[in-house]
Amino acid sequence: MAKKGDKRKIIGLVSEESGERIYYTSKNSTNTQAKLSLKKYSPKLRKHVLFTETKKSLGRNEVKPKK
Numbered sequence: 343m344a345k346k347g348d349k350r351k352i353i354g355l356v357s358e359e360s361g362e363r364i365y366y367t368s369k370n371s372t373n374t375q376a377k378l379s380l381k382k383y384s385p386k387l388r389k390h391v392l393f394t395e396t397k398k399s400l401g402r403n404e405v406k407p408k409k
Contacts, residue, residue, distance in 0.1 A: 355393035357384050365393055
């Protein structure tokens with residue numbers, strides 16, 4: 343269970359080539375402000391590709407504009 347005042351945030355990693363989000367990790371946002379980029383295995387493409395950071399709740403909890 344997360345402690346109160348925890349600086350680590352859950353992020354999703356999206357493939358640059360296929361656009362799928364299959365990896366999740368956490369990072370300390372105070373120490374690393376830049377976007378995280380990791381080379382990971384994509385089972386869909388069957389090779390290692392670059393995965394970049396996005397929000398975990400991408401597309402689900404976005405704020406709707408007021409009318």
